[in-house]
Amino acid sequence: MTAPLTPPPPPHEQSPHSSPHAWQAMSVPPGAGPAPHGATSLYGTEGPGMKTEVRDAAVITVGVALAGVLLGVLWAWLAPRVPLVGDLVDKNWVVYLKDTEGEQAIGVDGTFTLLAIGFGVVSALIVFLVRRRGGVPLVVALAVGGLLGSLIAWRIGVWLGPSQNVIAHAKAVGTGVTFSAPLKLGAKGALLAWSVATLVVHLGLTALFGPRDPDPYGAPYGSAVPPA
Numbered sequence: 001m002t003a004p005l006t007p008p009p010p011p012h013e014q015s016p017h018s019s020p021h022a023w024q025a026m027s028v029p030p031g032a033g034p035a036p037h038g039a040t041s042l043y044g045t046e047g048p049g050m051k052t053e054v055r056d057a058a059v060i061t062v063g064v065a066l067a068g069v070l071l072g073v074l075w076a077w078l079a080p081r082v083p084l085v086g087d088l089v090d091k092n093w094v095v096y097l098k099d100t101e102g103e104q105a106i107g108v109d110g111t112f113t114l115l116a117i118g119f120g121v122v123s124a125l126i127v128f129l130v131r132r133r134g135g136v137p138l139v140v141a142l143a144v145g146g147l148l149g150s151l152i153a154w155r156i157g158v159w160l161g162p163s164q165n166v167i168a169h170a171k172a173v174g175t176g177v178t179f180s181a182p183l184k185l186g187a188k189g190a191l192l193a194w195s196v197a198t199l200v201v202h203l204g205l206t207a208l209f210g211p212r213d214p215d216p217y218g219a220p221y222g223s224a225v226p227p228a
Contacts, residue, residue, distance in 0.1 A: 056131060057141035064123050064145025064198075065152060071119050071194075072156025075183070078115070079157070080107040082181035086170025095166050098178055105186060112157070113190040116150055120197025127198075128205045142202055146195035154191065158183050 082105055083098040127142065161183035163169045173179045185191075 050137075053135055053137040057137035060127055060138065060141040061145040061148070064142065065148035067119060067123065068149030068152030069156055071115055071149060071153035073160065074115055075112050075153060075157040076160035079111045079161075079183060080104040081162070082108070083178045084166065084170070084181045085176060085178055086167075086173070088175050093167050093170055095170050105184070108183060109185060109187045109190055112153070112185060113187075113193045116146075116153070116190060116193035117197040119149065120146055120194040121201050123194075124198040124201035124205065128202055128209075132210060133206075139199065139202070142198045143195045146198050147191065150191040150194045154185055158185075 082102070084095050085098045086093055086095045088094075123146070124142065127138070131138070158164070162180040164182045166181065169179055
C-alpha cells in the first residue's frame with residue numbers, strides 16, 4: 001500500500017514567504033494600497049519630473065537676472081566718485097585725476113562686489129525657502145542668473161553714473177572744476193561674486209536643512225508586516 005498523498009493547502013493559506021514576490025508584498029503594509037504617483041514603496045518620495053525642474057530653473061534664472069536692475073541702481077547710488085579735473089593746454093583739453101593717491105577706484109569695485117555678495121545671499125535664501133530641494137537645473141539656474149544679473153547691474157550702473165564723455169564733461173564744467181569720472185568696473189572678477197555667493201549659500205542651506213533620503217536598509221523587509 002501507498003500512503004495517501006496530502007493535498008496542497010489552498011492559496012489563501014499559503015505562507016507569504018513561499019511566494020517569489022513575497023519581499024514586494026512585505027514592503028507594503030496591508031491596506032496601504034498602491035504607492036502614489038511620484039513615490040516608491042522602498043526608496044521614498046522621488047523628486048519632481050525633469051520638465052518641472054527645467055521650467056522652475058528657467059523662472060529662477062529670469063527672476064535672479066532681473067534683480068540685477070536693482071543692483072545696478074544701488075551701485076550707481078552708493079559707489080564713491082573718482083574726482084577729475086580738466087584743463088586747457090595749447091587749446092587742447094586735458095583731464096587728469098585730482099587725487100592721484102586716492103582709493104576711490106578701488107571703492108567702486110569693492111562696492112559692486114559687496115552688493116553682489118549680498119544679492120547672492122538673499123537670492124539663495126529666497127529660492128531655498130520657496131523650493132526646498134536641490135538639483136542640477138536649480139544650481140545651474142542660480143549660477144547663470146547671478147552672472148546675468150551682474151552683467152545687467154554693471155551696464156545699468158554705468159548708464160546711470162556720470163557721463164562717459166569725459167572731455168565734453170570737462171568742457172561743460174570749465175577749467176579747474178572738479179567733476180566725477182564715469183563708473184568703471186576695473187576688477188571684472190567682481191561679476192562672479194553673485195554666482196559664487198548664491199551657490200555657496202544655497203548648497204549650505206540644502207545640506208543643513210534640505211530633505212533627507214530614507215535609508216533603504218534601515219529595517220528588514222518583513223518588519224512592515226504585522227504578526228498574524
